Amino acid sequence: MLDEFHRDMRMRHAATFRHNVDEILEDWAGGAAGNIIDADDEHVHNAAKHCSADILLTMNTNDFGEAVLLPSDLCTADEFLCLVESSSPFVVRSVTRIQNTHWQGRRDKGHTVESLVEALEHVGCPLFAAHVAEHLRVLAGPVKASKPRRNR
Known part of the structure; x- marks a missing residue:
């Protein structure tokens, strides 16, 4: 039963992934x-070279040598x-x-979760998290100042 559940979840996620991604490489030339x-x-x-990728996303930028020698621009997430922003x-x-x-x-259902901004910071996207924090401030609307109380 558990194996069937996992297989179903993988298939649903794969369908969503394939719907939202431009290209999925099943095979490409290897080599040094x-x-x-x-x-x-x-x-x-x-793989990036094979599909002529414009951007190679990785959190591991140091292992790709000199960026000018790569076939793609190298970016962290x-x-x-931030470019999308x-x-x-x-x-x-x-x-x-x-x-x-x-x-x-998720929080309302009792899950212990980080805020959206904290989650982005946690996965290594602090600059984008700052943009999201600003969007959340705008979405919350202006803060109404309370009227001063009059002493009688």
Whole structure:
């Protein structure tokens, strides 16, 4: 029963992933990549080269050698998400609203969860988290100042 559940979950996630990703490589040429410092990352370099990827996303930028020698721009997730923010801030605000609702819903159901901003910081996206925090402030609306009390 558990195996059937896991198989079903993998298939549903795979369908969602395939719907939202431009290209999935099933096979590509391997081999040594001269500029790569860590041989365990050669497959990533070769896959990016094979599909002519514009951007290679990795949190492991140091192992790819000199960026000018790579076939793709090298970005961390934080850098990439900040690029998305700079080109489409209203899209990021819209997604921020949706994601914040999701995270709040998990908390409302009794789950112990971080805030959306804390989760982004936790996974290594502190710059993007700051943008999201600003979007959340805007989405919350202006803070109304309380009227001063009059002493009688």
